[in-house]
Amino acid sequence: MGMLQEFKTFAMRGNVIDLAVGVVIGGAFGKIVSSLVDQIIMPPIGWLTGGIDFSQLKWIIRPADNSDPAHKVAEVAVQYGAFINTLIQFVIIAFAIFLLVKAINRLTHRQEVAAPPAADVVLLAEIRDLLKAQQPK
Template structure:
């Protein structure tokens, strides 16, 4: 079997295609959550904390030096505000996935709740046979 044929079989497996779809949807969902955090959630939080913009918060280790135009030295800083935004985005994504999984599990539980009559009958027969032994 040629390498091209093996790759084709690998790429066309159901799991690989499902995973690719999940990754694409996850990337799009990540952009939505990023917009939700930066455009909807963070402004009220900033307002509630007195107008603090988390994304602009940073600890400057070495300030920029632009005194010599030929040799500009960029600022060195730890941007902990961006880290706070990322943590909030992660918590929102985790909560959204939790709610989604909870809804899917509820759907599957309702679908599996109705046991067919023949399965009920077979279960009763099995239980009766267990009591005879």
């Protein structure tokens, strides 16, 4: 089998296509959650905390120095506010995935419970019960 044919077989498998769809939907869902956190959740929290914009919070290690145009020094800062926003986004995404997996598990469990036992399992159970009944006590 040629490499091109092997690649075509690999790429057209259902799992690869499902993964590609999941990545695209996941990217779009990430943008929705980012917007939710940045435009809906964080403004009221900032208002409650006295107008603090979390995305602008930072710890400046070395301030910028633009006094000499030939030797500009960029600011060095730890931007923990952006990290807080990202952390909130992660928690929301993780919770949404948790709910999705929980729903899928519930549907899968219902399907397993609803399925009657296979005929060979029922037959083997009957044989076992008959053998137990015929054993001398």
